[in-house]
Amino acid sequence: MTESNNQELAGWDERDWEDLLDDVVDRSIIPIVGSELLTxxxxxxxxxxxxxxxxxxxxxxxxxxxxxxxxxxxxxxxxxxxxxxxxxxxxxxxxxxxxxxxxxxAPEPPPTLVKLAEIRHLQLFLTTTPDPLLRNAINSVRFGGVDGTATLSFTPREPDDLPRQYSSLESPTVYHLLGSLSKIPDQFVVSDEDLLEFFFRLQGAANRLPNFFDALGDNHLLFLGGTFSDWLARLFLRTAKRLRLSEKKSYDLLTADGLESDANLVLFLRTFASKTRIEIRDPIAFVDELHRRWIARHGSLPRAGTPPYIPPPSRMPNDAIFISYASEDIEAVRRLKTALDTAGLPVWFDKDHLMAGSDWEDEIERNIQRSILFLPVISNHTQKFLHNVYFRAEWNFADTIARRSDQSAAFIVPVMLDALPQDALFVPTSFRRKQFEHIPQGVPSPEFAEQLRHLSDAAKERRRRPTELVTP
Incomplete structure (x- = not known):
C-alpha cells in the first residue's frame, strides 16, 4: 500500500471521533475484541x-x-x-x-480491557479469545467484582443465541465468538482447523441465532485488532451483515496496525465495502484514545456505595438459591437478590416469567431440583392470587420435593415481605412447618444472609456425600 493511501486511511479528524462517540452513546457500536488487546x-x-x-x-x-x-x-x-x-x-x-x-x-485483565469496560454505553462485546478476562474486567469495573456480566459462546454443536433482542439486553454481555475455555475438545478454537470449522458452522447458524445475527446486522461492528486474515475477514463481514458488502448501508470500523501489510484486504474493502472504515494504528492506542474522549465527555464511572442490581443470567448457575415470587413484588425481589449477591450467595429467579407450557414447566422443575435452597417470597400479593399463577406452580413443585426429602435437611426457606399472620397464609403444607423470615421491602438482615450461607454450605456438603446404602 502506498504512503498516500496510508495517510488517506488513517486520516481521522475530530468529526470522525465525535460521530463514533455519538454511536457509542446510542448503543449502536459492538466491539469485536482481538487477542492483540491482551498483554x-x-x-x-x-x-x-x-x-x-x-x-x-x-x-x-x-x-x-x-x-x-x-x-x-x-x-x-x-x-x-x-x-x-x-x-x-x-x-x-x-x-x-x-x-x-x-x-x-492466572492473568489479570489488562488495562485496555478495563478501559473498554469503563465505557458503560458498550453493552454487547464480542471476543475472539476463549478466556474470561473481558468478563472479569466488566465485573470489576461495573459490579464491584460481583459476576453481573452475561457470558455466551458460539460452538459448532450448541451455539448460544442472545436471550432477547440486543436493544432489550439487561446486562452487559460477552459473546465468545470462537468458543470459551473448556477441557472438552472442540469447544473453542486452538488450531487453524478449529477456526475453519467454527467459520463453516457460523455461516449456517443465522436461522438458529436470530437475536445474535440481528445485533450484528443492525449495528456498527468495531474490530479492535487484526482478528481475522484477509479472506476470513471478508467471510465474517458477509456472514454478519447478511447481504452483499457492496449493498451495505451502515459503516463498520477495522482498527489494527497489521492492516498496513494486508493490501489485498484493504483493496477489497475500499472497492466493494466502501462503508467499512479502516484505521491503521495500534488497537491498544485506539482504545486509549476512545476511552480518553469518552471520559472527557461523560466522566468516570461512579463508585456507588450501594451495590447495583444485577439481573440473573438466562441459565441458572449450579448450587443457586431459587427465589419464587409474584411479579408484583419484583422490586423487592431485586433488592433481595442484590443483598444476597453482595453476601456472595448465587441467586436465581425467572425474571421473564416465560409463557407457561411443557417447556417452561420442565425447565422450572429442573431448576428447582438443581437449586440449593428454595425461597418463596410471601406477600399481600401472593395472598390475593390463588390460581393460575406461575409462583404457585413453583411452590407446589418445591413442596413435592420437600415432602419426599429428609425432613431434617433445610430446602424451603420462606420469607415474608409484609406482616401477615402465619396461620392465615395460603401456602403449601410443608411451608407451614418452617420459620418465616420477615424482610420488609426485600431487605434481609445480615444475620439472615449469614444463615442462608450456612444452610447453603450444609446442602452442598450433603450433595457431595455419597448416598449410604441401608441394609436390612
Whole structure:
C-alpha cells in the first residue's frame, strides 16, 4: 500500500471521533475484541498474552522452548505437537493442557480491557479469545467484582443465541465468538482447523441465532485488532451483515496496525465495502484514545456505595438459591437478590416469567431440583392470587420435593415481605412447618444472609456425600 493511501486511511479528524462517540452513546457500536488487546508482563517486559500461553503450552507438551520474542502461536504449537509423534500425540489433549496453563498463569485483565469496560454505553462485546478476562474486567469495573456480566459462546454443536433482542439486553454481555475455555475438545478454537470449522458452522447458524445475527446486522461492528486474515475477514463481514458488502448501508470500523501489510484486504474493502472504515494504528492506542474522549465527555464511572442490581443470567448457575415470587413484588425481589449477591450467595429467579407450557414447566422443575435452597417470597400479593399463577406452580413443585426429602435437611426457606399472620397464609403444607423470615421491602438482615450461607454450605456438603446404602 502506498504512503498516500496510508495517510488517506488513517486520516481521522475530530468529526470522525465525535460521530463514533455519538454511536457509542446510542448503543449502536459492538466491539469485536482481538487477542492483540491482551498483554502480560514477563520479567519486566510486556508480551502478547497468547504468545506467552503458546510458549507455556509448548513446554507443558514437552516441545522445545523458544524465546518469547519469537511470534509463536497456539496453532504453531498444535502443529509441532501432532507432527512430533502422530501415533501418540492427539489434538484432544491440547484443550485440557491449555486450560491448565491458563489457570496456573492466572492473568489479570489488562488495562485496555478495563478501559473498554469503563465505557458503560458498550453493552454487547464480542471476543475472539476463549478466556474470561473481558468478563472479569466488566465485573470489576461495573459490579464491584460481583459476576453481573452475561457470558455466551458460539460452538459448532450448541451455539448460544442472545436471550432477547440486543436493544432489550439487561446486562452487559460477552459473546465468545470462537468458543470459551473448556477441557472438552472442540469447544473453542486452538488450531487453524478449529477456526475453519467454527467459520463453516457460523455461516449456517443465522436461522438458529436470530437475536445474535440481528445485533450484528443492525449495528456498527468495531474490530479492535487484526482478528481475522484477509479472506476470513471478508467471510465474517458477509456472514454478519447478511447481504452483499457492496449493498451495505451502515459503516463498520477495522482498527489494527497489521492492516498496513494486508493490501489485498484493504483493496477489497475500499472497492466493494466502501462503508467499512479502516484505521491503521495500534488497537491498544485506539482504545486509549476512545476511552480518553469518552471520559472527557461523560466522566468516570461512579463508585456507588450501594451495590447495583444485577439481573440473573438466562441459565441458572449450579448450587443457586431459587427465589419464587409474584411479579408484583419484583422490586423487592431485586433488592433481595442484590443483598444476597453482595453476601456472595448465587441467586436465581425467572425474571421473564416465560409463557407457561411443557417447556417452561420442565425447565422450572429442573431448576428447582438443581437449586440449593428454595425461597418463596410471601406477600399481600401472593395472598390475593390463588390460581393460575406461575409462583404457585413453583411452590407446589418445591413442596413435592420437600415432602419426599429428609425432613431434617433445610430446602424451603420462606420469607415474608409484609406482616401477615402465619396461620392465615395460603401456602403449601410443608411451608407451614418452617420459620418465616420477615424482610420488609426485600431487605434481609445480615444475620439472615449469614444463615442462608450456612444452610447453603450444609446442602452442598450433603450433595457431595455419597448416598449410604441401608441394609436390612
Amino acid at each position: 502480560i508482563e514477563v520479567e519486566g517486559a510486556k508480551f502478547p498474552l497468547y504468545r506467552v500461553l503458546a510458549e507455556k503450552l509448548a513446554q507443558r507438551l514437552r516441545l522445545p522452548a523458544k524465546p518469547l520474542r519469537d511470534s509463536r502461536t497456539l496453532n504453531n504449537v498444535v502443529c509441532d505437537y501432532v507432527s512430533a509423534d502422530r501415533t501418540r500425540n492427539t489434538i484432544d489433549r491440547v484443550y485440557g493442557r491449555l486450560c491448565e496453563v491458563f489457570a496456573e498463569l
